[in-house]
Amino acid sequence: MVPNVIIFLCFLALCCAADLCNWTGSGFAAGLDSRIVLQVRLRCTEGSVRWVYPGQALRVVLEPNLSSSRRRSICIQPFPSSSGASVFIERAGALQPLLGPPGPPGPLQGAGGPERQVFCFRADGPHRPALYLQANPQADKPWSRRTMGFRYELLMGNRSDAPMGHRGLHASCRPCTDGELLMAMCNSDYVVRAHIKNVTHDSKRHTSSVEVSATRVYWQRSGVFEQQADPSLPSVSWHGHIRTLLQCHVKPGDGEFLFTGSEHFGEAWLGCAPRYKDFLSVYHKARTEHRNSCDFPLD
Template identity: 35%
Template structure:
């Protein structure tokens, strides 16, 4: 149940949303509570229209409502994932919908962990925690818009239960994953990182494409692409056993495994689809080791 003053506060803010100012940066927002008068409970309206970005609130006082409205097709099936920085403190983060609040992150709680919700569920209501000294308080988090469907989406643990992981992709999903995943290549699983990290060292003999610099070219030491990918331990990736097609997504700078059939099986599938004219894109499946991404 909301405190009476908080309910009145939110109601007043919702009533004046039509005249709210847009953020000058369409992806990220940075503000300071020092601009607020100490006796007022100011609420800042922020509108962000990108698929990823960040919020940084120095010396938080009052509250910030973050409206995520991407310039894309109707956002059905999209989720919002937020990841607070490890130093983030001074605020509580709620999911707000028509005046109702659901707590997502408490102050200093779960720092560095990810929380997700459906984009249609509402806006983020970031409320400062009353305190006498705000000099060292910074509230900061990253956000991403994440599709809940598609190749490998079931492996992202913050959207789906653990029971959904490790399910094999269909032939159609595999072919689409090569084209649309954040990274795609062929290679081998190496050793896993110690502890609960579940990141496996991956060595790629060929990189078809990648969204960011997750995989690094080590031409001076064996001419390979190397990087670490999150692979749930229960999925049974075995070190050096077989060559795999490796696809996946990148979230908050970290790679997560998606569709990953044995490469020999994928190659047969790719050849059949190519002969039938059913490939959504074309790649160089054979040949030497390229020093650059190999997409036709």
């Protein structure tokens, strides 16, 4: 049970490493004094927290250097080894339970199975939200070799407040309008020209996975699409998987598509995906009418 008043003692752990985005540290000394709460401050929009030898508690404040006051959301993906820990959001000194035994998660949006659980919450307001991790004293003995923690991402403004398809069925599954397509072409984390090789469905995660073979990767934020040699193609192709909601009932289709979307925690998520010939028609018309927001490299 979490006390109403928490005694915070600043503690610099031995054998720890930190930068502006990631933190790795030890809770070894927390087993000697139950009042110790390790303090961590991170300044990036994405990164990770790794807590080795989890002791009593860890407090993480995410405060990236942002000049914009647009709406913000934070998404976290706990490590599978964090099972049994409790996670809270601290707002203005009050703790709100988010994850931990017993019972279901608190006021977070969750997506994925037990090993890929992702939670998102709003980060607006005058107070910087802090994440508070508490080890389970019954499951964790001091000095036990275990790693707890999570990956995090900060979402801004025009990006979805709830990734992984939790924007609602209508917004996620309906075809994009011409205006949305032109914006997706400019603002997406990835834009690839590809054929669909296969579609598989995961009822546990409530998602579908579209396996694609891309002839052109125009850009991608990270390495979710990788090069590989395909004997059926005259040149080196790109291979990757794109996730979307199971409720969208995605089916394999012939022809070439222009896939756009966002990347979250090392996975590509589907945004707009018109057939390439249809995209060219929309783009050429917008360019003629001077409505395109950015230039696209045409073959």
